[in-house]
Amino acid sequence: MNYVRCFLTAILVIASISSIGCKSKQDKPGANAGKTGATAVGGKAAAPSVSNEEKDAARTAAARVLAQFSSGDFATIYKDSAAGFKQIGSESQFVEKFQQTRQRVGVLKNPKEISFETRPDSSHVLVYRLENDHYNTDMRLTFSRIKSGKMELSGLNQHDELKK
16 A cells, blocks of 8 residues: 555656656746746646646546546556656556556446646646445646657656545
8 A cells, every 4th residue: 555655656757757857958937938828827827727728738638547447458558648647667567556456445436527737837737536336536746748749748646535
């Protein structure tokens, strides 16, 4: 149980670092002013306005990943994810950890979107609540659009809570 939590925490940390990036590679303050439609509020950039098409693309990508989780197709999730996401470890490690989680938690069903956020870096964070007879699970999926136009999974965090 602790090993799975450590693994999932590592995934979240690496995904956060890869999606936020290193400060040394970021533009100087104000360099992107007006480019993304974001406005500064209290020294922090506000989330850019996002078109309905962009939101739909993120939701479609999330639905695909959730279906792959449901079917146990963890290898495809890994293969289709962003390069930064893959820095968490090898495909075989990823598949093994989520197979173990699936055996412990069971197949999760009935995903319901509970939040959608677009961050200043234009990545989209969707949180879904899933369940089965024994567990409630919150799954946080982060997607980023790459130059080819594809929406890639760049972050994943799953929190399982035993039903009372």
